[in-house]
Amino acid sequence: MTRKPFSPSRLSRGRRARPSGAPWSVLVFAAVALTLGGADSRSGAPVAPPAEEGAAGDTVSFVNDVLPIFQNRCAQCHGAVGEDGEVRTEVSLNLLEYERIMMGSEFGPVVEAGSAENSFLLEMIVEGNMPEEGDPVPEDEIEVIRAWIEAGAPNN
Ligand code: HEC
Incomplete structure (x- = not known):
């Protein structure tokens, strides 16, 4: 298992409904956005969160x-x-x-x-x-x- 040791309380953020589906679709979106280069928030498209934000980035409570x-x-x-x-x-x-x-x-x-x-x-x-x-x-x-x-x- 490669699961990171989250503290249980932080898992509660999973209750927030996410509009997009599986996590891989976010990665694909990020990859496409990177490939396109110029595509950014000004295009009006939602910018996918970075897959790895390091430190507390993704789990801050x-x-x-x-x-x-x-x-x-x-x-x-x-x-x-x-x-x-x-x-x-x-x-x-x-x-x-x-x-x-x-x-x-x-x-x-x-x-x-x-x-x-x-x-x-x-x-x-x-x-x-x-x-x-x-x-x-x-x-x-x-x-x-x-x-x-x-x-x-x-x-x-
Ligand atoms: C010793 C008292 C004191 C402490 C401790 C303090 N503040 Fe303040 N704060 C004030 C006073 C007095 C003002 C209004 C005067 C000013 O803007 O300089 C203020 C204004 C502010 C404002 C501006 C609000 C606005 O809309 O103008 C923000 C934001 C703020 N404080 C955030 C913080 C944060 C975050 C902390 C902790 C990291 C903090 N303050 C700690 C006294 C304090």
Whole structure:
């Protein structure tokens, strides 16, 4: 057996219905896309996910991987209960609840599912603007958040 040792909780993403059929069809699509060279997202065709994204790319979980980072580094200002007993949500951004994250701040969305490039939240971290106080987010944690957003920011 060549099956990789997934943790059982991550298998739950299999419940998400996939529009295309067997995995090999994705590979064939990728191969054709590569052969055609110029064909990319601008053509309007869905771009097949890379077969191997390395590291956490294909299996990143919101609950297990992303949320703990927000809990450790962001919640004190975005979602956790402070000493006064009130939930602190700077700019109305709560990073402890999936729906609230996707809703964004009082200024608008901060995560664009599928596009790390257009996700303000990631930009703030990468440029060192967030967290506003404390240590900057280390590179490996940034990559986890990036991979999650690129994977469509699933609630998994
Ligand atoms: C010490 C408090 C504090 C911590 C910790 C903190 N933030 Fe913030 N955050 C703020 C404040 C205050 C603002 C609003 C002022 C500003 O934009 O500089 C803000 C604004 C933001 C915004 C901009 C929202 C918008 O639409 O303008 C994002 C995104 C954000 N934070 C994400 C994060 C993330 C992700 C983390 C953890 C890695 C984090 N913050 C940690 C205090 C904090």
